[in-house]
Amino acid sequence: MISILSDFGLEDTYVAAMKAVIYRIAPTEQILDLTHHIPAGDVARGAIELWRVAPVLPTGSVILAVVDPGVGTNRRPIAIQSAEFTCVGPDNGLFTYLIGTEDCEIVELSNPDHLLPVQSATFHGRDIFAPAAAYLVSGRLLSDLGPSLPSFQRLPAPELELAGTHILRGEILYADRFGNLITSIGRLSRAGDIIRLEPWTGNLGAQDLRCPDPVLALPDGVTIPLTNTFGDVGTHSLTAYIGSAGLLEIAVNGGSALECTGLQRGQTVELRTQG
């Protein structure tokens, strides 16, 4: 299976062109659209979405990701093979969270046998990445696609730190389709007064925090009690909970936390005990 993520949107035929190229090389391959609505050029958002969805993707599947504001410049086109996935895309940080610190093999996509005969300067998704993904899913070896590379680009980790003994400080990462604000505070799970933290960006190790009556403090000092789901509070009320990827989220029941709070990406929030 090839899973595709991009910022191409669906208004044009860019996504269709990539899929058509895949079908020409691998006619019966299954294609899964992860999303094509990453905001234009927003590599960080693309990187988070790849990480979010990865746990349910079949092990061994090929991931084709194209959020590529540097297309046609000197950023390298790459493929990465880890124990879990084979990734194809630009070397600009897109795979930061998807590929952890485990061993992996990396190549630069430069073998002309596995590219379209003519490459445009602005659509490597169609001309370089789609054929590479299709050849890989068809059984071609990573090493057939180009020379080995020692490493790939990583984005700086989002803000996530212990502030005092039992305070977790993080930042707003993005708003989803519902206006829910997803934060960098995670991956969390909860058992009574204990909040368990497991690493996801690499900048905080696994640990248990004692945190009775947990609240999320917004930049303006307002604190929101943690619940299990947005439906646990009254209509149009603000709440926070551990979302479906283990990241702390801010939501409004029946509304948009983005509109309600006006919070922007990068603003700091803190998880701590009430009082």
Add this chain to the structure above:
Amino acid sequence: MISILSDFGLEDTYVAAMKAVIYRIAPTEQILDLTHHIPAGDVARGAIELWRVAPVLPTGSVILAVVDPGVGTNRRPIAIQSAEFTCVGPDNGLFTYLIGTEDCEIVELSNPDHLLPVQSATFHGRDIFAPAAAYLVSGRLLSDLGPSLPSFQRLPAPELELAGTHILRGEILYADRFGNLITSIGRLSRAGDIIRLEPWTGNLGAQDLRCPDPVLALPDGVTIPLTNTFGDVGTHSLTAYIGSAGLLEIAVNGGSALECTGLQRGQTVELRTQG
């Protein structure tokens, strides 16, 4: 085949996560996207779209529908099997029009063998409904998924009544992508002066109305003559016709009836003879 309807949109990877879960359980299953752009939490709209598209869906197919503002609260996750379809989703009225008054079997989705091992409180689409749909399409029996239930939730029927001998009164249900206003007046067909009504919400039985020179009266008293299609009137003119699902629709040729009339969901319109 599994057909999926949701309000998840395509900006995030929520839909992809549901599909990936399905593919893990039923790797070669065909998936049909009905729509993922139901307005957030709009159960009534979701229920109508399921009813609209149902006549062309293959008999026996599985329908996975997730418009679920009560996710994580005490609303039940259910599956319903009728002679025509097997439906999976929240018990909140989504299946009101799809499943008529025929006999059907209903279960609560509570068997842990057919759920993901850990369930989030906010994404039952991925953790409960997608696996249930995938197991059902793979041949698991409805009764394997949980205990039987006597009934499922139904929404109140939209306004649709006879007002006087030959006047059909209904309401605006929603606007489609083109700005066409779809009303509850249906399902209609026309033969000369006779307008034939067939039941769809259950609140009016089949009957023939004599209705020469039919017009649709808007709340402000304006009347629009019935045509066959929007292209039958001049550019930017308002018209009404029996739409592709048998419901009366208001449209503007080359424009948006929603913008042109300012009519809102729930406003009353009447089909009657001119004069």
Add this chain to the structure above:
Amino acid sequence: MISILSDFGLEDTYVAAMKAVIYRIAPTEQILDLTHHIPAGDVARGAIELWRVAPVLPTGSVILAVVDPGVGTNRRPIAIQSAEFTCVGPDNGLFTYLIGTEDCEIVELSNPDHLLPVQSATFHGRDIFAPAAAYLVSGRLLSDLGPSLPSFQRLPAPELELAGTHILRGEILYADRFGNLITSIGRLSRAGDIIRLEPWTGNLGAQDLRCPDPVLALPDGVTIPLTNTFGDVGTHSLTAYIGSAGLLEIAVNGGSALECTGLQRGQTVELRTQG
């Protein structure tokens, strides 16, 4: 494979209904969504997108295209078979650029055996075009679907002309999802001081133009130097380059040329030597 293009959007279940009809007739057929976000009724944009994506579509595939503002009126439903593709849709100009001047066979879709039993007046995509495409991909002959026609409708060619010896004059065709403005000047390729033009609309033959230091002149007299890709200029700077379909495009690195220039469809731009 059936490739589908439409202006139905994805908010409603119109696209799903077409696909369901196809699956009932051709259950295992592969379907490729080209795009369903052609602006409502914009036949010219649909025609260009079909032409753009065609080079990567498998030869022999069926193309189902429904941008159909005249649905239900006297415009004809047709199928066209060329050496490369079999096209199904309304006879309103949609296939102008996809089908060149080569020999092709054309029929009117009127055989009731290959339509849905009841046809609505407003959704021929579901009732006429989808079944026709599914029967064709299943091996039915074009001549089985209806009587032969001598020709099909073509749109007038976009502006594209030589103005003076070495000036190419064209027009803005549309803006893509990124706000890039796609012009009618093409199909171009570049080798040193030579710009090679190959025909696409039929109104200019293949030729080489000597054009050192090429610039694109906007209607207000501003000139933009040609680069290879938007990433070749500074952030928020305006540039022009030969896009992935060979048409000259205007872009802003990290921004929207549509917003930045305010240029509208149909406005004239000129490719010429600087100075």
